[in-house]
Amino acid sequence: MKRLENKVIVLAGSGAIGGACAHRYANEGAAVLIGDMDAKAATSVVDEICAAGGSAVGVELDGTSEESIAAMVARAVSEFGGIDGLHANFASFADGSANVDLLDMELDVYDEEMRVDARGFLLVSRHAIPELRKRGGGSIVYMSSVAAYMPAPVRLAYSMAKSAILSLTRHVAGRFGPENIRANAIAPGLILTPRLEANLSEEQKQFFRQQSLFRDRLGRPEDVAAMASFLLSDDGAFVTGQVMCVDGGATCRP
Numbered sequence: 001m002k003r004l005e006n007k008v009i010v011l012a013g014s015g016a017i018g019g020a021c022a023h024r025y026a027n028e029g030a031a032v033l034i035g036d037m038d039a040k041a042a043t044s045v046v047d048e049i050c051a052a053g054g055s056a057v058g059v060e061l062d063g064t065s066e067e068s069i070a071a072m073v074a075r076a077v078s079e080f081g082g083i084d085g086l087h088a089n090f091a092s093f094a095d096g097s098a099n100v101d102l103l104d105m106e107l108d109v110y111d112e113e114m115r116v117d118a119r120g121f122l123l124v125s126r127h128a129i130p131e132l133r134k135r136g137g138g139s140i141v142y143m144s145s146v147a148a149y150m151p152a153p154v155r156l157a158y159s160m161a162k163s164a165i166l167s168l169t170r171h172v173a174g175r176f177g178p179e180n181i182r183a184n185a186i187a188p189g190l191i192l193t194p195r196l197e198a199n200l201s202e203e204q205k206q207f208f209r210q211q212s213l214f215r216d217r218l219g220r221p222e223d224v225a226a227m228a229s230f231l232l233s234d235d236g237a238f239v240t241g242q243v244m245c246v247d248g249g250a251t252c253r254p
């Protein structure tokens, strides 16, 4: 059985992991609205889904702008009649190449990470929740990271933003649970995407392979898509307020 049949999922942020998630949602029977700052990235995934017989629409989204988020949500409602699930996936990697710690971090970089990753997810939630309510409930998946748990010596701004998302997850789960709205976060370990494939040395990849308890592979976008699809489906009906680490056991959190 397709477990997202008759559901409408809004995916805020396409890209490597988002693209895999969009395909998975469509394969599971969902209608998918994909928003991304890179409109072409969203459109190319939409074209692939539609060519395979699925249902998807792409829009340009600035996840830091309330106006843009409101337009995305309105488009999902006008196109598909409502929303059953939100996957907040977009991220800024503003501090990605800055190999600096707290003392040397540029405050502009910190502000940008918090503006996009933390404030942006807050804003998409504010616009999606009223629509989930109208359907009698729904499910939200927030993309965090194991960076929220690991004592990373660099990229503090990214880690702090990904930690803030965990508070948001628990707030939404606690406040809106009685209205049948679930909220969970996914904390992936290193997921090998084209961006990381291009930027990581073989030595770094080996380091991350060793962090996984399997030792022999890194995470794949499809690993995250499988978890997100479960959480958005009714199979996850009794799972809320959780952080699901998709990290090959690297963190082994209780």
Ligand SMILES: NC(=O)c1ccc[n+]([C@@H]2O[C@H](COP(=O)([O-])OP(=O)(O)OC[C@H]3O[C@@H](n4cnc5c(N)ncnc54)[C@H](O)[C@@H]3O)[C@@H](O)[C@H]2O)c1
Binding pocket: 012, 013, 014, 015, 016, 017, 018, 035, 036, 037, 038, 041, 061, 062, 063, 064, 089, 090, 091, 092, 116, 120, 143, 144, 145, 146, 187, 188, 189, 190, 191, 192, 193, 195, 196
């Ligand atoms: N790849 C990993 O190893 C990894 C690990 C842990 C967590 N994550 C998280 O997974 C998510 C997806 O990461 P990815 O590796 O697929 O990255 P990606 O760069 O392939 O995808 C991110 C997408 O977000 C979009 N985006 C950026 N800013 C935006 C904005 N303001 N509004 C709308 N769209 C915007 C980009 O255009 C891009 O398409 C992110 O939240 C990331 O932090 C990734």
